[in-house]
Amino acid sequence: MSRKSRRSGSRESGNKHPAAEPRTEARAVKDHGAAVPRRGPHPLDNWLFGLALAGIALTTYLTLTKWFGEQPAFCAADSDCGLVQQSRWSSLLGVPIALWGLLTYALLARLTWRLRTRPSSWRAALFFAVVGAAVSWYLTAISFFVIEARCAYCLTSFAIANVMLILLLLRRPAHMQEHTWANALPTPVGSAVVLVFVLSLHFGGIFDPAAGPEKPQLKALAIHLRDSGARFFGTYWCPTCQQQKALFEASADRLPFIECTPGGRGGPISVDCVTNDIKSYPTWIIGGTRHTGLVAPAELSRLSGFDWSADAAQKK
Numbered sequence: 635m636s637r638k639s640r641r642s643g644s645r646e647s648g649n650k651h652p653a654a655e656p657r658t659e660a661r662a663v664k665d666h667g668a669a670v671p672r673r674g675p676h677p678l679d680n681w682l683f684g685l686a687l688a689g690i691a692l693t694t695y696l697t698l699t700k701w702f703g704e705q706p707a708f709c710a711a712d713s714d715c716g717l718v719q720q721s722r723w724s725s726l727l728g729v730p731i732a733l734w735g736l737l738t739y740a741l742l743a744r745l746t747w748r749l750r751t752r753p754s755s756w757r758a759a760l761f762f763a764v765v766g767a768a769v770s771w772y773l774t775a776i777s778f779f780v781i782e783a784r785c786a787y788c789l790t791s792f793a794i795a796n797v798m799l800i801l802l803l804l805r806r807p808a809h810m811q812e813h814t815w816a817n818a819l820p821t822p823v824g825s826a827v828v829l830v831f832v833l834s835l836h837f838g839g840i841f842d843p844a845a846g847p848e849k850p851q852l853k854a855l856a857i858h859l860r861d862s863g864a865r866f867f868g869t870y871w872c873p874t875c876q877q878q879k880a881l882f883e884a885s886a887d888r889l890p891f892i893e894c895t896p897g898g899r900g901g902p903i904s905v906d907c908v909t910n911d912i913k914s915y916p917t918w919i920i921g922g923t924r925h926t927g928l929v930a931p932a933e934l935s936r937l938s939g940f941d942w943s944a945d946a947a948q949k950k
Contacts, residue, residue: 675750675751676749676750676805678801678805679749679750679805682749682759682801682802682805683743683746683747683750685794685797685798685801686739686742686743686746686798688794689735689736689738689739689742689791689794689795690739690740690743692787692790692791692794693732693733693735693736693791694736696719696730696732696787697730697732697733697736700719700724700725700730700732701730705719706719706787708786709785709786714783714784714785715783715784715785715786717781717783718777718781718783718784718785718788719785719787722837722845722846722884723776723781723837726833726836726845734769735766735791738762738765739766739794741762742759742763742798745758745759745762746759749805753809753810753813754810754812756802756805756806756807756813757812757813757818759802760799760802760818761821761822761825763795763799763802763822764799764822764823764825764826765822766795766798766799767795767798767799767826768826768829768830769826769829769830769833770791770792770795771792772830772834773788773792774788774789774792776837806818839883839884843880843884844879844880844883844884845884846884847884848883849883849884849885851931851942852882852883852884852885852931853884853885853888854940855882855885855934855940855942856882856885856886856888856889857888858935858938859889859890859920859934859938859940860888860889860890862920862921862938862939863921864890864918864920864921864934865890865892865906865910865918865919866889866890866891866916866917866918867894867906867907867910867912867915867916867918867919868891868892868893868894868915868916868917869893869894869895869899869915870893871895871899872915872916874915874916874927874928877928878916878928878929879891881928881930881931882931892904892906892907894906894907894912894915914926916928916929918937920934920937920938921937923937925937
């Protein structure tokens with residue numbers, strides 16, 4: 635056999651090397667569109683996503699009614715539901731507590747949808763579910779034992795949050811080592827405990843007196859000013875007006891406040907403010923006498939004939 639024939643033969647035998655066949659088969663599998671076997675959606679995924687959507691719908695409705703100053707359906711102002719919705723626990727950092735719930739449910743909807751194809755999303759979903767359920771337990775306890783009222787909307791959100799948490803615990807991707815209970819639970823549980831503790835301090839008036847319990851003197855004075863016909867004219871964008879409200883801390887909402895620019899800073903002046911010829915903010919009209927600028931509570935009590943002593947305020 636010639637040298638040329640031997641080289642040709644060795645080239646042909648090299649083309650049939652067994653190692654080449656798996657690569658060819660793998661390429662053929664790829665070309666035919668076959669996929670590597672993967673896990674499909676868990677039976678609980680649709681339930682989790684559906685509950686998150688229900689939570690979004692509920693909290694969106696409560697947020698909108700709060701923003702527009704309306705009462706939710708079947709929730710009269712003097713009902714148990716109305717007491718809860720109007721309590722100081724219904725707002726956090728100046729926004730409705732329902733909005734925080736809406737953001738939590740929106741995150742859970744996003745994460746539970748991703749969970750259908752990405753099991754790694756489970757820990758993030760569990761984190762927000764644990765935190766959301768813990769806050770729901772805290773607010774429900776406040777409703778039952780402090781406000782002593784029941785709110786059907788709040789209890790519905792409570793049920794959604796806790797059912798989602800239970801289903802997520804059952805949904806744990808046990809085949810993934812990083813999702814063991816020892817790895818997954820400490821962070822969300824610890825964060826939930828810290829958050830509830832901080833909330834209790836906030837609503838106790840530690841960080842913001844306006845969010846805390848009402849002081850008897852300020853509460854009684856605010857009620858007296860309102861009932862005696864005094865009026866407090868101002869605007870939402872006036873810094874001194876906000877300082878005036880801050881002097882009454884948690885009782886600021888009881889003041890007989892009249893907004894002079896309900897349509898915005900550049901909008902028309904309200905009829906009440908035009909009729910009373912309000913030129914500067916804040917302006918108090920007490921017993922027919924006009925007082926402008928920041929007025930201390932003790933001075934307001936003197937001007938309105940209110941007994942500022944602590945004992946008298948507590949009796950009121």
